[in-house]
Ligand SMILES: *[C@@H]1O[C@H](CO)[C@@H](O)[C@H](O)[C@H]1NC(C)=O
Ligand SMILES: *[C@@H]1O[C@H](CO)[C@@H](O)[C@H](O)[C@H]1NC(C)=O
């Protein structure tokens with residue numbers, strides 16, 4: 001049965017798609033923008049100082065520290081795996097092969113402001129535009145543009161402002177969203193059509209934030225509130241852009257709920273704990289991760305250090321972005337976004353519908369995760385054949 005089914009997908013489905021959409025093509029290129037969650041090594045090239053992620057225990061699970069802020073692989077690595085392309089190299093590693101895209105993300109990146117030794121979102125997009133001649137126009141249109149940024153903007157804001165009014169909070173979020181808006185339009189202007197966004201987690205639940213507050217039980221309110229406000233506005237921006245810009249396609253992943261569910265009910269999601277980090281010192285191992293204070297089983301933790309996920313948690317995120325339902329990622333997941341013909345805009349009728357599609361229905365997601373995991377792996381398998389079949393036919 002299984003082989004019959006995959007035979008069907010490998011041979012007939014590409015044919016059907018080609019008949020319906022003569023211009024069908026598959027994204028084989030990934031451009032990555034963001035902060036340390038997506039940094040594949042860029043920080044090492046910008047920093048005069050020691051970059052922690054260049055040394056163990058970072059990379060400990062894969063036996064190599066590469067500048068990734070985890071014990072192993074990060075989300076863009078898994079997404080590249082699922083797309084059937086090599087891991088995407090940091091743009092600052094100038095000798096790397098960029099034929100399948102480039103990673104512009106760098107630790108400490110923000111949307112606003114310009115902390116030293118990093119690149120803001122605008123600087124990352126400029127870097128992409130400067131390098132655009134590395135890829136053909138067609139490659140740039142078919143590519144997936146992946147974004148995760150803003151957590152340091154809001155963590156810094158919460159540090160500086162202890163009790164802002166609702167208007168003040170909204171004004172700050174508006175500044176961040178306005179900049180994201182113009183940067184996404186700059187990428188669209190350069191031919192980009194397929195955008196994938198990972199929203200912000202409950203920032204007040206990060207071990208480093210809780211530890212600093214002195215209350216290890218409760219997630220800190222303001223940073224999580226800012227994240228929620230940001231996430232709502234970011235989704236509204238996606239809906240707006242898909243109305244304004246011809247052929248604008250997107251995938252919006254609700255990382256907030258994924259982290260919240262795993263922090264609250266770690267064991268349901270195969271983790272031992274979502275409270276403390278695997279590596280570091282202090283009540284929650286929130287800071288100062290080093291070889292002297294790393295746990296023996298990172299896969300039991302959601303957080304590797306006070307701010308970053310373990311490889312295991314990154315794998316969950318990768319699977320969910322790639323293959324989960326609209327409750328978790330919508331209106332398209334990445335697997336769908338990748339094969340969506342260009343010039344088709346998938347628009348949700350209105351903002352209420354978009355919000356409803358994103359609202360987590362926890363009960364279902366829980367039973368869904370493992371099934372999705374298996375499915376994603378299966379799909380990955382047939383997509384691989386699918387690619388081979390279609391490139392043969394084209
Ligand atoms: C690529 O697109 C740019 C506009 O973004 C255009 O000026 C240029 O002529 C295009 N190049 C080719 C080879 O079509
Ligand atoms: C926080 O305060 C510092 C120091 O005054 C300032 O440089 C930074 O821009 C502020 N950040 C935010 C997000 O308000």
Ligand SMILES: *[C@@H]1O[C@H](CO)[C@@H](O)[C@H](O)[C@H]1NC(C)=O
Pocket residue numbers: 273276277278279280283284285292293294295296
């Ligand atoms: C902090 O990390 C150590 C390893 O250094 C680990 O044994 C311990 O369980 C962690 N703390 C918590 C609260 O999990």
